Amino acid sequence: MSAATDLPAEIADLIGKVQYEEEGDFPVERGYVWTVASSVENGNPLYWDDAVADELTGGPIAPPTMISAWFRPHHWAPGRTKEKLPLQVHFDLKEKLGLPEAIMSENTLVFHEPVRPGDRLTTCQILTSVSDVKTTKLGTGRFWDIEVQYRNQRGDLCCQESITGFGYRRGEAAK
Amino acid sequence: MTARITIADVKEGLELEPLAYEVTATTVVLGAVAMRDWRPMHHDYRFATERNGTKDIFLNTPNLAQWFERYLTDWSGPTGRLGRMTFRMRASVFPGDTMVFNATVTNVETDDTGCGWAELDVALTVGEQVCTTCAARIALPTAPDDNPWARRGERWKP
Numbered sequence: 001m002s003a004a005t006d007l008p009a010e011i012a013d014l015i016g017k018v019q020y021e022e023e024g025d026f027p028v029e030r031g032y033v034w035t036v037a038s039s040v041e042n043g044n045p046l047y048w049d050d051a052v053a054d055e056l057t058g059g060p061i062a063p064p065t066m067i068s069a070w071f072r073p074h075h076w077a078p079g080r081t082k083e084k085l086p087l088q089v090h091f092d093l094k095e096k097l098g099l100p101e102a103i104m105s106e107n108t109l110v111f112h113e114p115v116r117p118g119d120r121l122t123t124c125q126i127l128t129s130v131s132d133v134k135t136t137k138l139g140t141g142r143f144w145d146i147e148v149q150y151r152n153q154r155g156d157l158c159c160q161e162s163i164t165g166f167g168y169r170r171g172e173a174a175k
Numbered sequence: 176m177t178a179r180i181t182i183a184d185v186k187e188g189l190e191l192e193p194l195a196y197e198v199t200a201t202t203v204v205l206g207a208v209a210m211r212d213w214r215p216m217h218h219d220y221r222f223a224t225e226r227n228g229t230k231d232i233f234l235n236t237p238n239l240a241q242w243f244e245r246y247l248t249d250w251s252g253p254t255g256r257l258g259r260m261t262f263r264m265r266a267s268v269f270p271g272d273t274m275v276f277n278a279t280v281t282n283v284e285t286d287d288t289g290c291g292w293a294e295l296d297v298a299l300t301v302g303e304q305v306c307t308t309c310a311a312r313i314a315l316p317t318a319p320d321d322n323p324w325a326r327r328g329e330r331w332k333p
Contacts, residue, residue, distance in 0.1 A: 044248045066237070069210045069237065103264075106264075
């Protein structure tokens with residue numbers, strides 16, 4: 001974990017801190033598994049054939065790459081007054097560092113315990129590094145790395161995701 | 176999709192059969208909704224072109240991950256168990272594009288727990304443009320009766 005030397009203390013203090021621990025809005029369910037598999041025409045029998053799933057994975061599982069879907073908020077929910085965003089640490093950094101634009105440049109998913117229908121998953125976000133100010137062809141800003149952990153109701157790690165973002169201002173781009 | 180290859184079937188330098196797919200607006204919207212991504216650039220043409228400045232709506236990143244998963248497990252069969260995937264995003268994929276997936280095996284190994292692994296460089300291209308690359312590590316059976324999905328804890332090192 002590393003922080004740039006010119007980083008505001010408010011941001012530096014967040015590095016390594018576990019934030020936004022939360023449970024998904026709903027349990028893992030097969031309807032979404034089928035919707036996702038269908039969207040990419042994925043015929044893997046682990047998702048469609050219970051006999052194969054029983055043989056290989058001890059029952060149905062969800063595609064590992066759909067892990068983030070279980071934490072994407074409903075578009076609307078009763079009583080909600082503020083927009084709920086996935087990967088809130090990323091949006092916090094944009095706001096606190098005054099960087100209105102951002103891209104995700106790299107993303108790593110490491111898969112552990114399979115996710116199964118009925119699981120109640122929890123997640124947390126950890127800011128692991130923020131760079132010095134850099135100028136790229138997009139503009140001037142900072143790179144940051146965020147780690148997201150996903151666990152099941154038994155505390156087993158299901159997936160660890162590492163995301164590199166670049167927050168920037170336009171108009172000061174490198175040639 | 177019924178193939179169940181083992182690590183013995185895989186050698187460094189092996190090239191997978193390409194997968195070509197013609198992307199439509201339906202492909203984009205299906206993928207966004209499936210991943211619960213409600214942002215308008217994945218379903219609203221005017222928002223995408225006028226606010227984002229892109230030429231059309233475009234595939235969302237999490238759904239692209241599912242395309243890569245599908246491509247890899249079409250090859251491995253259901254005993255293939257993904258361990259790790261690293262994506263680098265370079266360009267978007269739009270309706271009207273024909274996206275093509277290619278992959279080359281870069282390493283084959285058996286780890287100290289006896290788990291067989293294949294590492295692959297996968298690329299999604301549209302025409303000459305590389306849109307997304309993925310470095311993937313996938314566990315494969317070391318023998319016909321081996322099942323990577325049975326591994327847990329210290330026996331699973333993705």
